Amino acid sequence: xxxxxxxxxxxxxxxxxxxxxxxxxxxxxxxxxxxxxxxxxxxxxxxxxxxxxxxxxxxxxxxxxxxxxxxxxxxxxxxxxxxxxxxxxxxxxxxxxxxxxxxxxxxxxxxxxxxxxxxxxxxxxxxxxxxxxxxxxxxxxxxxxxxxxxxxxxxxxxxxxxxxxxxxxxxxxxxxxxxxxxxxxxxxxxxxxxxxxxxxxxxxxxxxxxxxxxxxxxxxxxxxxxxxxxxxxxxxxxxxxxxxxxxxxxxxxxxxxxxxxxxxxxxxxxxxxxxxxxxxxxxxxxxxxxxxxxxxxxxxxxxxxxxxxxxxxxxxxxxxxxxxxxxxxxxxxxxxxxxxxxxxxxxxxxxxxxxxxxxxxxxxxxxxxxxxxxxxxxxxxxxxxxxxxxxxxxxxxxxxxxxxxxxxxxxxxxxxxxxxxxxxxxxxxxxxxxxx
Amino acid sequence: xxxxxxxxxxxxxxxxxxxxxxxxxxxxxxxxxxxxxxxxxxxxxxxxxxxxxxxxxxxxxxxxxxxxxxxxxxxxxxxxxxxxxxxxxxxxxxxxxxxxxxxxxxxxxxxxxxxxxxxxxxxxxxxxxxxxxxxxxxxxxxxxxxxxxxxxxxxxxxxxxxxxxxxxxxxxxxxxxxxxxxxxxxxxxxxxxxxxxxxxxxxxxxxxxxxxxxxxxxxxxxxxxxxxxxxxxxxxxxxxxxxxxxxxxxxxxxxxxxxx
Numbered sequence: 001x002x003x004x005x006x007x008x009x010x011x012x013x014x015x016x017x018x019x020x021x022x023x024x025x026x027x028x029x030x031x032x033x034x035x036x037x038x039x040x041x042x043x044x045x046x047x048x049x050x051x052x053x054x055x056x057x058x059x060x061x062x063x064x065x066x067x068x069x070x071x072x073x074x075x076x077x078x079x080x081x082x083x084x085x086x087x088x089x090x091x092x093x094x095x096x097x098x099x100x101x102x103x104x105x106x107x108x109x110x111x112x113x114x115x116x117x118x119x120x121x122x123x124x125x126x127x128x129x130x131x132x133x134x135x136x137x138x139x140x141x142x143x144x145x146x147x148x149x150x151x152x153x154x155x156x157x158x159x160x161x162x163x164x165x166x167x168x169x170x171x172x173x174x175x176x177x178x179x180x181x182x183x184x185x186x187x188x189x190x191x192x193x194x195x196x197x198x199x200x201x202x203x204x205x206x207x208x209x210x211x212x213x214x215x216x217x218x219x220x221x222x223x224x225x226x227x228x229x230x231x232x233x234x235x236x237x238x239x240x241x242x243x244x245x246x247x248x249x250x251x252x253x254x255x256x257x258x259x260x261x262x263x264x265x266x267x268x269x270x271x272x273x274x275x276x277x278x279x280x281x282x283x284x285x286x287x288x289x290x291x292x293x294x295x296x297x298x299x300x301x302x303x304x305x306x307x308x309x310x311x312x313x314x315x316x317x318x319x320x321x322x323x324x325x326x327x328x329x330x331x332x333x334x335x336x337x338x339x340x341x342x343x344x345x346x347x348x349x350x351x352x353x354x355x356x357x358x359x360x361x362x363x364x365x366x367x368x369x370x371x372x373x374x375x376x377x378x379x380x381x382x383x384x385x386x387x388x389x390x391x392x393x394x395x396x397x398x399x400x401x402x403x404x405x406x407x408x409x410x411x412x413x414x415x416x417x418x419x420x421x422x423x424x425x426x427x428x429x430x431x432x433x434x435x436x
Numbered sequence: 437x438x439x440x441x442x443x444x445x446x447x448x449x450x451x452x453x454x455x456x457x458x459x460x461x462x463x464x465x466x467x468x469x470x471x472x473x474x475x476x477x478x479x480x481x482x483x484x485x486x487x488x489x490x491x492x493x494x495x496x497x498x499x500x501x502x503x504x505x506x507x508x509x510x511x512x513x514x515x516x517x518x519x520x521x522x523x524x525x526x527x528x529x530x531x532x533x534x535x536x537x538x539x540x541x542x543x544x545x546x547x548x549x550x551x552x553x554x555x556x557x558x559x560x561x562x563x564x565x566x567x568x569x570x571x572x573x574x575x576x577x578x579x580x581x582x583x584x585x586x587x588x589x590x591x592x593x594x595x596x597x598x599x600x601x602x603x604x605x606x607x608x609x610x611x612x613x614x615x616x617x618x619x620x621x622x623x624x625x626x627x628x629x630x631x632x633x634x635x636x637x638x639x640x641x642x643x644x645x646x647x648x649x650x651x652x653x654x655x656x657x658x659x660x661x662x663x664x665x666x667x668x669x670x671x672x673x674x675x676x677x678x679x680x681x682x683x684x685x686x687x688x689x690x691x692x693x694x695x696x
Contacts, residue, residue, distance in 0.1 A: 385490045390527035393487050394541035394595060395515035404540065408531025408578070 180211025253279030292325030518602030
């Protein structure tokens with residue numbers, strides 16, 4: 001079956017956008033090819049969430065021009081608190097679709113580290129970007145949304161860490177959405193060469209809530225042999241924004257990818273996070289927290305696929321659902337034939353704060369190899385009345401007691417975020433979402 | 437002025453089954469009361485019901501703290517009014533450090549803007565943890581999570597010492613403790629002893645009373661306080677058991693089983 005949806009952009013618009021940006025030929029043709037596929041391909045089918053009526057395609061403008069920030073002084077307060085202006089030497093800020101601020105320390109430049117917006121990277125480091133962009137982690141033709149993403153790509157970042165380079169301080173990116181007219185087709189590509197190590201932390205932040213909008217976000221992380229990538233993210237897009245976000249990684253031998261994801265969008269969201277443990281002895285770890293509120297519907301599919309021998313995968317997801325919010329948590333540990341001694345562990349916990357909220361935790365283990373270990377735990381429940389009784393018996397009010405229990409429930413993931421400002425941001429977002 | 441805690445004809449049910457069948461008891465500040473009795477006679481139910489445990493339903497009676505019926509209050513209001521329950525099985529709460537929890541509890545007793553300063557809090561906490569021979573890192577551990585039985589009991593006494601309530605109800609604070617831990621826990625309780633503090637200790641074992649000299653001893657059987665006396669009563673229970681009381685009062689068919 002093919003789904004026909006009229007897209008708000010045509011071939012000419014895409015072509016013109018690509019030309020205006022002076023993109024290399026491979027990217028232009030990739031876009032046009034993808035656009036044709038986007039017309040044909042069906043939507044993805046996240047398990048247990050029906051999305052055929054969701055708006056992933058209708059937006060006012062593909063791209064808007066926003067003012068840049070000449071210095072960090074000009075940032076709105078909500079952003080300033082995210083950034084340690086004195087210490088953060090490696091920072092990219094994108095305002096809607098406009099690269100608004102970029103800083104990369106001289107020492108990293110000297111070491112050959114590349115960190116810039118994705119469209120500039122496609123021009124200036126064309127071969128490198130072409131080699132990895134939507135090749136091994138996420139493919140253009142998986143479904144309508146990946147194809148649309150490739151066709152309409154209008155933002156994101158490229159981070160390249162050469163062989164043997166170990167970055168001590170985190171690289172930070174902030175994607176500000178303050179114009180609901182703009183659609184976000186953001187692509188983050190992180191390539192960590194052999195024996196390298198990097199921490200990247202991003203925040204998606206909506207400063208103005210109103211309006212219908214679309215976000216289609218893809219991240220690809222390539223961790224080569226013995227590389228280590230820590231990837232932190234806080235997604236906090238507005239109620240009117242329908243989000244498709246797909247963060248994927250692939251590992252070489254002995255490589256490690258660790259995700260710490262704070263999923264705090266207020267709108268309907270489909271999130272996929274997949275780690276392909278290709279190399280032997282490679283390691284994948286996903287920690288995710290979710291707070292759902294209002295009437296939002298969300299689906300979080302976390303997938304670790306073991307191909308390499310001795311590969312280890314861990315998934316930990318904690319979600320809090322209030323009001324009439326509804327979330328599906330699918331956790332998949334898949335061990336392929338030949339991945340002997342692999343270990344797949346996962347845990348999903350959902351805390352329900354209201355009668356109307358819905359939470360569904362589905363742990364799935366698919367194992368095609370005998371010599372492995374695997375385990376899962378899942379629960380959906382309410383705040384334990386005995387915990388509340390205990391806290392209240394010390395004089396703490398019910399509201400404060402619930403706040404403590406909820407924060408405590410989310411803490412194991414929050415504490416993993418590697419940048420203090422972003423950790424603080426997540427804590428505050430949680431506070432705001434849980435308490436109102 | 438001395439505080440009083442008066443329990444009048446208290447009847448309590450759990451899941452439709454009556455456990456307390458008319459408990460009467462009067463406590464004064466400055467005094468240590470002990471309730472003893474065989475398993476399953478409602479001692480722990482009494483402690484939990486006074487504090488407002490969600491599983492217990494009070495069907496009749498009053499608990500008056502300085503004349504006010506605490507049964508009409510929420511759990512946190514009872515605590516703010518001056519009650520404290522050291523629990524037999526304290527809850528474990530992930531992600532909330534012991535120190536943060538204690539500060540919240542102390543600040544709940546203070547007006548906004550009058551919160552305890554961090555310095556003063558830490559000083560007080562350090563002092564009490566030293567006194568109870570607790571490892572300093574327990575302040576930063578998650579509340580009761582992974583604590584041993586003995587650590588949990590010490591932590592209950594630590595809270596008692598930090599919060600300084602008018603009345604402390606200690607539910608089997610001695611169960612599962614080795615002799616060293618028992619001495620430390622007793623030391624904490626004795627430190628609290630004074631004009632402004634009243635205490636109700638619930639125990640199975642006379643051995644706690646080797647370290648804490650009670651002012652009054654009460655015996656509970658079949659959901660009632662059936663006998664009261666001084667420290668000598670506990671000594672007689674230790675040497676002779678409960679049989680003589682049953683005979684004296686004509687009690688039969690003692691409930692055997694786990695305490696609710």
